[in-house]
Amino acid sequence: MKTKDLIIGFSTGIAAGFLIREVAHRIDPTKPAELVLHGIKESFKSEGLIDGSWIYMKTEPFTRQAISSDVYRGGISRVREGEIEQFEFFADARTGTVVELIKL
Structure with missing residues (x-):
């Protein structure tokens, strides 16, 4: 696996995590x-x-x-x-x- 692919996958995972957290907070902000x-x-x-x-x-x-x-x-x-x-x-x-x- 190339280093470039690893960095792209890692960055995509972090971005998806932040997006999911934000959506979950908006659904139930208590x-x-x-x-x-x-x-x-x-x-x-x-x-x-x-x-x-x-x-x-x-x-x-x-x-x-x-x-x-x-x-x-x-x-x-x-x-x-x-x-x-x-x-x-x-x-x-x-x-x-x-x-x-x-x-x-």
């Missing part, structure tokens, strides 16, 4: 649920110890006024001033941004 939960936990850690947390791995539709998006639903509990506080959150599946936080 962030993994674990990363979304990790970001939310980091935000809560600045105000106190986290007692527990959970997140549904599948997205669900969420509508607020005229805006609709897919969100992850989850919850977090923390200890603040000796008392346990519990929250339920809805986080945008594409960005991980909390769109609603409800204290229970």
